[in-house]
Amino acid sequence: MADLSVSLAGLRLRNPVVLAAGTCGYVREAADAFDLGRIGAVTTKSITAEPRDGNAPWRIIDSPAGMLNAIGLANVGIERFVAEKLPTAAGLPCALIGSVAGHSVDEYLKVAEAFDARGEIGAIELNVSCPNTADGLQFGEHPDALRALLGEIRPRVRRKPLIVKLSPNVGDVVAMAAAAIAGGAQALVVANTFSAMAIDVETRAFRLSRGRGGLSGPGIHPIVVRMVHDVWRGPAREAGVPIIGLGGVTNWRDAAEFILAGATAVGMGTALFIDPRSPVRVVDGLAKWVERQGCRTVTELVGAARSAP
Numbered sequence: 451m452a453d454l455s456v457s458l459a460g461l462r463l464r465n466p467v468v469l470a471a472g473t474c475g476y477v478r479e480a481a482d483a484f485d486l487g488r489i490g491a492v493t494t495k496s497i498t499a500e501p502r503d504g505n506a507p508w509r510i511i512d513s514p515a516g517m518l519n520a521i522g523l524a525n526v527g528i529e530r531f532v533a534e535k536l537p538t539a540a541g542l543p544c545a546l547i548g549s550v551a552g553h554s555v556d557e558y559l560k561v562a563e564a565f566d567a568r569g570e571i572g573a574i575e576l577n578v579s580c581p582n583t584a585d586g587l588q589f590g591e592h593p594d595a596l597r598a599l600l601g602e603i604r605p606r607v608r609r610k611p612l613i614v615k616l617s618p619n620v621g622d623v624v625a626m627a628a629a630a631i632a633g634g635a636q637a638l639v640v641a642n643t644f645s646a647m648a649i650d651v652e653t654r655a656f657r658l659s660r661g662r663g664g665l666s667g668p669g670i671h672p673i674v675v676r677m678v679h680d681v682w683r684g685p686a687r688e689a690g691v692p693i694i695g696l697g698g699v700t701n702w703r704d705a706a707e708f709i710l711a712g713a714t715a716v717g718m719g720t721a722l723f724i725d726p727r728s729p730v731r732v733v734d735g736l737a738k739w740v741e742r743q744g745c746r747t748v749t750e751l752v753g754a755a756r757s758a759p
């Protein structure tokens with residue numbers, strides 16, 4: 451049998467499949483659909499310092515090749531998360547990645563430090579697609595803002611691997627990846643959702659209450675494959691920083707494509723809304739693919755894409 455295990459900056463995963471932040475509840479909800487012992491990791495929804503109700507409806511709508519969401523980081527806040535949700539991680543048969551969001555450096559710090567102190571959390575993921583209320587700029591869209599954020603967090607979060615989830619809504623995703631690595635990121639997620647909009651042509655109203663939201667699902671997959679490859683060929687391979695490819699994976703082929711482009715692990719989000727059991731099929735398909743490729747381990751195939759003959 452092929453060895454599908456991978457390492458994310460020291461966090462060992464049984465296989466490369468990771469459930470994406472915000473698409474599988476807090477910790478264990480996906481266990482209603484399948485045995486979490488079959489996948490590599492679950493990512494918590496993004497947790498903020500204070501509880502948040504999120505945006506008014508509509509905050510999820512479908513689109514021809516995926517979905518748009520503007521949830522607005524609805525969550526119970528770090529204190530209730532630690533008291534009520536984290537205990538459900540006892541005996542979790544896969545790794546748990548804690549996702550952190552905030553609107554100031556202090557908010558990120560509060561959640562990241564709380565995660566760093568907890569044994570249940572295997573790695574900390576910074577969702578940097580949030581505006582800083584101090585200047586209105588998104589941390590993940592400006593290299594200086596990202597560097598400043600990591601400059602505060604990295605020295606105070608020392609126990610757990612630090613993952614930065616990049617925003618795709620930038621002119622130069624490679625420059626943002628370089629800034630993240632320079633700031634101490636030990637792994638990267640490429641990427642979050644694409645800024646998007648939908649309008650009801652009869653009522654002329656924006657379909658999402660906030661007007662704009664994030665596009666995810668199969669429609670973004672080829673764009674993210676290109677981004678994963680650019681980031682891997684750019685700063686990530688040289689620095690030995692693993693990438694989690696995330697965007698539009700619905701089957702093992704999509705996951706294999708990310709791996710060939712340079713991803714060590716593969717996230718799944720929107721696919722869970724279509725078929726919550728699809729991650730298990732992706733794992734099984736990857737195992738057969740690795741064997742067909744004549745490899746013993748999946749890591750042999752990371753970045754193994756080549757020019758067309």
Ligand SMILES: Cc1cc2nc3c(=O)[nH]c(=O)nc-3n(C[C@H](O)[C@H](O)[C@H](O)COP(=O)(O)O)c2cc1C
Pocket residue numbers: 470471472473495496510517519521523549577615641642643666667668670696697698699717718719720721
């Ligand atoms: C309903 C929904 C909620 C999401 N919530 C979060 C979140 O809390 N934090 C985060 O970093 N990303 C969040 N995301 C983005 C996903 O983690 C992922 O980056 C994105 O959906 C692209 O992957 P996919 O095409 O496989 O869905 C959310 C996506 C969806 C669809």
